[in-house]
Amino acid sequence: MTTDVIDRLVGIAPGDALDAIRNERPNARENAQASFDALLHSEELDDASQLERLAIAYWTIALSQSPAAPFYRELLATEDDATASALDAALPGALTVGPYGDYPDGPLSVENVPGLVWRPEAALESAVSHRLAAALAHTHLLVYRPRDSSADALQTLLDAGWSTTGIVTLSQLVAFLNFQLRVVAGLTVLKGEL
Amino acid sequence: MSETVIEHTFVAPNAFTQAELGWEAWLEPLPIDELTDRHWAGLVDKGRANSPYFRLLVRDPDILGARTRTDNDIFYNEKGGLPRAQRELSAASASRTNGCIFCASVHSRFATHHSKRHDDVQRLLDEGTSAPQDDPQWRAVIDASVALTKTPNEFSAENVKQLRDAGLDDLSIADAIHGAAFFNWANRLMLSLGEPTPPKE
Numbered sequence: 038m039t040t041d042v043i044d045r046l047v048g049i050a051p052g053d054a055l056d057a058i059r060n061e062r063p064n065a066r067e068n069a070q071a072s073f074d075a076l077l078h079s080e081e082l083d084d085a086s087q088l089e090r091l092a093i094a095y096w097t098i099a100l101s102q103s104p105a106a107p108f109y110r111e112l113l114a115t116e117d118d119a120t121a122s123a124l125d126a127a128l129p130g131a132l133t134v135g136p137y138g139d140y141p142d143g144p145l146s147v148e149n150v151p152g153l154v155w156r157p158e159a160a161l162e163s164a165v166s167h168r169l170a171a172a173l174a175h176t177h178l179l180v181y182r183p184r185d186s187s188a189d190a191l192q193t194l195l196d197a198g199w200s201t202t203g204i205v206t207l208s209q210l211v212a213f214l215n216f217q218l219r220v221v222a223g224l225t226v227l228k229g230e231l
Numbered sequence: 232m233s234e235t236v237i238e239h240t241f242v243a244p245n246a247f248t249q250a251e252l253g254w255e256a257w258l259e260p261l262p263i264d265e266l267t268d269r270h271w272a273g274l275v276d277k278g279r280a281n282s283p284y285f286r287l288l289v290r291d292p293d294i295l296g297a298r299t300r301t302d303n304d305i306f307y308n309e310k311g312g313l314p315r316a317q318r319e320l321s322a323a324s325a326s327r328t329n330g331c332i333f334c335a336s337v338h339s340r341f342a343t344h345h346s347k348r349h350d351d352v353q354r355l356l357d358e359g360t361s362a363p364q365d366d367p368q369w370r371a372v373i374d375a376s377v378a379l380t381k382t383p384n385e386f387s388a389e390n391v392k393q394l395r396d397a398g399l400d401d402l403s404i405a406d407a408i409h410g411a412a413f414f415n416w417a418n419r420l421m422l423s424l425g426e427p428t429p430p431k432e
């Protein structure tokens with residue numbers, strides 16, 4: 038059995054007050070970890086390779102400016118240090134604040150918020166595969182401006198070589214980490230106030 | 232050979248509503264006759280095979296199963312903690328902030344069902360998460376959910392204090408955190424893999 042990642046990132050030990058609170062929702066606790074394992078310890082890597090998964094995971098967490106970034110960077114660097122360094126180099130040009138984006142035309146258009154539409158620059162394009170570069174752009178979309186999502190954005194992934202199943206996995210990975218990093222952030226604050 | 236997305240001809244809803252919307256995928260859901268035992272296990276509830284959303288997600292069955300079990304315990308485990316209405320409020324607030332019209336429709340409707348406070352919920356949809364709410368617990372849950380939904384996230388000790396001052400215990404605060412956090416998962420799937428369909432007349 039692997040260490041519970043949320044416990045590790047928050048700093049929760051057996052017997053702590055937060056350990057007891059998490060145990061009140063035992064299936065949520067167990068399945069948050071099972072989700073991490075399903076996405077990052079999968080044995081089925083045909084549609085999304087381990088390097089792709091780890092790069093997308095680190096990019097998601099780094100863009101979110103989560104304190105969990107060193108943990109995910111280490112996972113990626115262990116697999117491929119060059120990709121981790123390439124993402125670090127690209128990060129300053131990709132960071133912004135969210136959520137932003139446009140609504141379908143209509144009464145909500147007044148709430149449209151413009152913002153960065155990020156694409157990998159040449160240095161990153163040359164350091165990673167075309168598939169991964171497309172996935173990193175899609176990750177930026179999902180992290181910061183999910184309401185800008187479109188069928189066209191999925192077509193871009195298909196054209197870059199992602200299968201339908203691979204897109205499901207990539208989407209789940211980014212979306213799950215957006216949950217996990219917020220549980221970690223919330224519980225870390227709560228821990229300081231117990 | 233690359234695959235092609237599914238284009239729809241309907242006009243997707245362009246406003247927040249408590250009405251019952253449908254949802255259609257931009258990628259092909261797995262056909263029912265191709266579902267294996269492992270896919271059925273990933274669906275958790277067999278009825279979900281009727282949903283294009285779940286039949287698309289089931290292409291990666293293990294993460295779908297874990298997602299659904301996480302969801303169910305956060306929102307439906309009623310052993311103490313945050314009242315159901317306010318768990319739905321955390322989901323609706325995150326969805327309103329991210330701009331997920333579909334998720335907001337489902338969970339605002341559930342918040343109204345459990346609270347019987349349709350107008351307070353409708354105000355959240357019409358005027359946004361900063362619209363006035365007289366109930367200090369609602370105010371605190373909405374504010375915490377919005378702060379947690381921002382990137383980088385803005386949830387702070389002030390939010391915990393506001394939730395506590397409103398009378399919520401630590402398990403309830405943890406429930407609010409998990410409810411809003413979970414919808415930062417759900418919103419991103421619902422928004423990016425398809426779009427809502429107009430309400431049934």
